[in-house]
Amino acid sequence: KQEVTQIPAALSVPEGENLVLNCSFTDSAIYNLQWFRQDPGKGLTSLLLIQSSQREQTSGRLNASLDKSSGRSTLYIAASQPGDSATYLCAVAGGGNKLTFGTGTQLKVEL
Amino acid sequence: EAGVVQSPRYKIIEKKQPVAFWCNPISGHNTLYWYLQNLGQGPELLIRYENEEAVDDSQLPKDRFSAERLKGVDSTLKIQPAELGDSAVYLCASSPAGAVAREQFFGPGTRLTVL
Numbered sequence: 653k654q655e656v657t658q659i660p661a662a663l664s665v666p667e668g669e670n671l672v673l674n675c676s677f678t679d680s681a682i683y684n685l686q687w688f689r690q691d692p693g694k695g696l697t698s699l700l701l702i703q704s705s706q707r708e709q710t711s712g713r714l715n716a717s718l719d720k721s722s723g724r725s726t727l728y729i730a731a732s733q734p735g736d737s738a739t740y741l742c743a744v745a746g747g748g749n750k751l752t753f754g755t756g757t758q759l760k761v762e763l
Numbered sequence: 764e765a766g767v768v769q770s771p772r773y774k775i776i777e778k779k780q781p782v783a784f785w786c787n788p789i790s791g792h793n794t795l796y797w798y799l800q801n802l803g804q805g806p807e808l809l810i811r812y813e814n815e816e817a818v819d820d821s822q823l824p825k826d827r828f829s830a831e832r833l834k835g836v837d838s839t840l841k842i843q844p845a846e847l848g849d850s851a852v853y854l855c856a857s858s859p860a861g862a863v864a865r866e867q868f869f870g871p872g873t874r875l876t877v878l
Contacts, residue, residue, distance in 0.1 A: 656805070684866075686866065686867070688869075693874070694871055694872070695767075695769075695854060695869045695870050695871040695872045696806070696854070696856075696869040697869075698866060698867070698868060698869075701866050741805055741806075743805070748811060748818065748819050749794070749811075749858065749865055749867070750808055750811070750819065751806070751808065751867060752805075753804075753805025753806050753807070754805055755803065755804055755805050756803075756805060
Protein backbone atom coordinates (compact mmCIF):
# COMPACT_ATOMS: atom_id res chain seq x y z
CA LYS A 653 0.00 0.00 0.00
CA GLN A 654 1.39 3.40 -1.02
CA GLU A 655 2.25 5.74 1.82
CA VAL A 656 3.18 9.38 1.38
CA THR A 657 5.00 11.39 4.04
CA GLN A 658 5.59 15.12 4.10
CA ILE A 659 8.21 16.88 6.17
CA PRO A 660 8.03 19.25 7.93
CA ALA A 661 4.42 19.24 9.09
CA ALA A 662 4.58 22.99 9.69
CA LEU A 663 7.00 25.72 8.72
CA SER A 664 7.21 29.42 9.54
CA VAL A 665 9.64 31.63 7.62
CA PRO A 666 10.25 35.37 7.14
CA GLU A 667 9.25 36.95 3.87
CA GLY A 668 11.86 36.65 1.12
CA GLU A 669 13.34 33.39 2.25
CA ASN A 670 13.83 30.46 -0.11
CA LEU A 671 12.40 27.23 1.22
CA VAL A 672 12.11 23.53 0.48
CA LEU A 673 9.22 21.21 1.23
CA ASN A 674 9.83 17.48 1.21
CA CYS A 675 7.68 14.55 0.13
CA SER A 676 8.55 10.86 0.23
CA PHE A 677 6.62 7.82 -0.98
CA THR A 678 7.08 4.10 -0.39
CA ASP A 679 6.16 2.61 -3.77
CA SER A 680 8.14 3.93 -6.75
CA ALA A 681 5.62 2.51 -9.27
CA ILE A 682 3.88 5.83 -9.85
CA TYR A 683 2.58 7.52 -12.97
CA ASN A 684 3.02 11.07 -11.80
CA LEU A 685 3.36 13.29 -8.75
CA GLN A 686 1.31 16.43 -8.12
CA TRP A 687 1.86 19.29 -5.72
CA PHE A 688 -1.25 21.11 -4.54
CA ARG A 689 -1.93 24.18 -2.48
CA GLN A 690 -4.88 24.37 -0.10
CA ASP A 691 -6.01 27.59 1.56
CA PRO A 692 -8.08 27.37 4.76
CA GLY A 693 -11.63 26.27 4.02
CA LYS A 694 -10.92 25.93 0.31
CA GLY A 695 -10.38 23.18 -2.22
CA LEU A 696 -7.08 22.12 -3.77
CA THR A 697 -5.26 24.13 -6.40
CA SER A 698 -2.86 22.19 -8.60
CA LEU A 699 0.59 23.78 -8.65
CA LEU A 700 2.81 21.39 -10.56
CA LEU A 701 2.55 17.92 -12.07
CA ILE A 702 5.63 15.85 -12.79
CA GLN A 703 5.26 12.80 -14.99
CA SER A 704 7.15 9.71 -13.86
CA SER A 705 9.59 10.10 -16.77
CA GLN A 706 10.44 13.69 -15.80
CA ARG A 707 12.92 14.99 -13.23
CA GLU A 708 11.49 18.43 -12.54
CA GLN A 709 8.89 21.05 -13.40
CA THR A 710 8.97 24.80 -12.94
CA SER A 711 6.25 27.41 -12.69
CA GLY A 712 7.20 30.93 -11.74
CA ARG A 713 8.83 30.88 -8.30
CA LEU A 714 8.04 27.18 -7.85
CA ASN A 715 10.27 24.28 -8.82
CA ALA A 716 9.45 20.65 -8.11
CA SER A 717 11.84 17.75 -8.52
CA LEU A 718 11.19 14.04 -8.62
CA ASP A 719 13.55 11.16 -7.85
CA LYS A 720 11.34 8.17 -8.45
CA SER A 721 13.96 5.56 -7.62
CA SER A 722 14.50 6.95 -4.14
CA GLY A 723 10.83 7.83 -3.65
CA ARG A 724 11.36 11.53 -3.08
CA SER A 725 10.14 14.86 -4.33
CA THR A 726 10.90 18.40 -3.25
CA LEU A 727 9.02 21.62 -3.81
CA TYR A 728 11.26 24.68 -3.87
CA ILE A 729 9.68 28.09 -3.33
CA ALA A 730 11.89 31.06 -4.14
CA ALA A 731 11.58 34.46 -2.52
CA SER A 732 8.60 33.52 -0.36
CA GLN A 733 5.73 35.99 0.09
CA PRO A 734 2.94 36.23 2.70
CA GLY A 735 0.50 35.18 -0.04
CA ASP A 736 2.31 31.83 -0.20
CA SER A 737 0.93 30.97 3.25
CA ALA A 738 -1.17 27.83 2.84
CA THR A 739 -1.01 24.07 3.24
CA TYR A 740 0.98 22.29 0.54
CA LEU A 741 0.00 18.75 -0.32
CA CYS A 742 1.95 16.18 -2.27
CA ALA A 743 0.12 13.35 -4.06
CA VAL A 744 1.30 10.40 -6.16
CA ALA A 745 -0.78 8.77 -8.88
CA GLY A 746 -0.93 5.00 -9.01
CA GLY A 747 -3.06 2.58 -10.99
CA GLY A 748 -6.38 4.00 -12.17
CA ASN A 749 -4.99 7.50 -11.66
CA LYS A 750 -5.72 7.07 -7.96
CA LEU A 751 -4.02 9.80 -5.95
CA THR A 752 -2.47 9.02 -2.56
CA PHE A 753 -1.90 12.17 -0.57
CA GLY A 754 0.47 13.13 2.19
CA THR A 755 -0.82 14.99 5.24
CA GLY A 756 0.63 18.28 4.04
CA THR A 757 3.03 20.99 5.15
CA GLN A 758 1.41 24.06 6.70
CA LEU A 759 3.44 27.08 5.59
CA LYS A 760 3.33 30.53 7.14
CA VAL A 761 5.31 33.35 5.59
CA GLU A 762 5.62 36.30 7.95
CA LEU A 763 6.18 39.95 7.14
CA GLU B 764 -13.37 27.95 -18.40
CA ALA B 765 -15.44 27.13 -15.34
CA GLY B 766 -13.84 24.89 -12.75
CA VAL B 767 -15.37 22.03 -10.80
CA VAL B 768 -18.56 23.18 -9.12
CA GLN B 769 -19.82 21.74 -5.85
CA SER B 770 -22.86 22.47 -3.75
CA PRO B 771 -23.67 23.11 -1.04
CA ARG B 772 -20.46 24.60 0.32
CA TYR B 773 -21.49 23.97 3.90
CA LYS B 774 -24.00 21.60 5.47
CA ILE B 775 -24.95 21.06 9.10
CA ILE B 776 -27.21 18.16 9.98
CA GLU B 777 -28.11 16.03 12.96
CA LYS B 778 -26.91 12.45 13.15
CA LYS B 779 -29.11 9.84 11.48
CA GLN B 780 -30.32 12.38 8.93
CA PRO B 781 -29.64 11.94 5.20
CA VAL B 782 -27.46 14.37 3.23
CA ALA B 783 -26.51 14.76 -0.42
CA PHE B 784 -23.70 16.56 -2.19
CA TRP B 785 -23.65 17.60 -5.83
CA CYS B 786 -20.74 18.01 -8.23
CA ASN B 787 -20.48 19.31 -11.77
CA PRO B 788 -17.08 18.55 -13.35
CA ILE B 789 -15.17 20.62 -15.85
CA SER B 790 -16.84 20.42 -19.25
CA GLY B 791 -15.48 17.55 -21.30
CA HIS B 792 -13.86 15.74 -18.37
CA ASN B 793 -15.05 12.17 -18.43
CA THR B 794 -13.44 11.06 -15.16
CA LEU B 795 -14.94 12.18 -11.86
CA TYR B 796 -13.66 11.49 -8.35
CA TRP B 797 -15.11 11.91 -4.87
CA TYR B 798 -12.63 12.34 -2.01
CA LEU B 799 -13.06 12.59 1.75
CA GLN B 800 -10.76 14.90 3.70
CA ASN B 801 -10.63 14.72 7.48
CA LEU B 802 -9.20 17.62 9.45
CA GLY B 803 -5.42 17.75 9.22
CA GLN B 804 -5.27 14.91 6.72
CA GLY B 805 -4.85 14.56 2.98
CA PRO B 806 -7.88 13.62 0.85
CA GLU B 807 -8.74 9.93 0.43
CA LEU B 808 -10.49 8.54 -2.62
CA LEU B 809 -14.05 7.31 -2.12
CA ILE B 810 -15.11 6.55 -5.68
CA ARG B 811 -13.99 7.13 -9.27
CA TYR B 812 -16.24 7.31 -12.32
CA GLU B 813 -15.28 6.85 -15.94
CA ASN B 814 -18.25 8.43 -17.71
CA GLU B 815 -21.28 6.93 -15.94
CA GLU B 816 -19.50 3.79 -14.70
CA ALA B 817 -18.12 3.50 -11.17
CA VAL B 818 -14.77 1.81 -11.83
CA ASP B 819 -13.28 2.08 -8.32
CA ASP B 820 -15.56 2.21 -5.28
CA SER B 821 -13.51 -0.06 -3.04
CA GLN B 822 -13.19 2.62 -0.33
CA LEU B 823 -16.81 3.73 -0.36
CA PRO B 824 -18.65 2.59 2.82
CA LYS B 825 -21.54 1.07 0.95
CA ASP B 826 -23.70 0.47 4.00
CA ARG B 827 -24.43 4.19 4.25
CA PHE B 828 -22.81 5.90 1.27
CA SER B 829 -24.04 5.85 -2.30
CA ALA B 830 -23.15 7.76 -5.43
CA GLU B 831 -24.46 8.17 -8.92
CA ARG B 832 -23.39 9.84 -12.11
CA LEU B 833 -26.34 9.73 -14.44
CA LYS B 834 -25.59 10.66 -18.07
CA GLY B 835 -21.89 10.74 -17.26
CA VAL B 836 -21.78 14.43 -16.35
CA ASP B 837 -22.70 15.67 -12.88
CA SER B 838 -22.68 13.43 -9.84
CA THR B 839 -24.36 13.11 -6.45
CA LEU B 840 -22.88 11.59 -3.30
CA LYS B 841 -25.34 10.61 -0.58
CA ILE B 842 -24.99 9.56 3.04
CA GLN B 843 -27.90 7.89 4.79
CA PRO B 844 -27.94 7.88 7.75
CA ALA B 845 -25.14 10.27 8.68
CA GLU B 846 -22.95 9.56 11.71
CA LEU B 847 -20.86 11.89 13.84
CA GLY B 848 -17.68 10.53 12.26
CA ASP B 849 -18.82 11.62 8.82
CA SER B 850 -18.01 15.23 9.66
CA ALA B 851 -15.37 16.15 7.09
CA VAL B 852 -14.84 17.93 3.78
CA TYR B 853 -16.09 16.12 0.69
CA LEU B 854 -14.12 17.04 -2.41
CA CYS B 855 -14.99 16.38 -6.02
CA ALA B 856 -12.37 16.32 -8.77
CA SER B 857 -12.33 15.68 -12.49
CA SER B 858 -9.78 14.88 -15.16
CA PRO B 859 -9.87 14.66 -18.94
CA ALA B 860 -9.80 11.49 -20.99
CA GLY B 861 -6.54 10.36 -22.49
CA ALA B 862 -3.30 9.09 -21.03
CA VAL B 863 -3.13 6.87 -18.00
CA ALA B 864 -2.10 9.54 -15.58
CA ARG B 865 -4.04 12.76 -15.92
CA GLU B 866 -4.00 15.94 -13.89
CA GLN B 867 -6.90 16.19 -11.46
CA PHE B 868 -8.75 19.43 -10.86
CA PHE B 869 -10.56 19.90 -7.59
CA GLY B 870 -13.68 21.75 -6.58
CA PRO B 871 -14.01 23.89 -3.41
CA GLY B 872 -15.51 21.03 -1.41
CA THR B 873 -18.54 20.64 0.84
CA ARG B 874 -17.86 20.93 4.56
CA LEU B 875 -20.21 18.60 6.45
CA THR B 876 -20.85 18.92 10.16
CA VAL B 877 -22.87 16.19 11.85
CA LEU B 878 -24.22 17.11 15.30
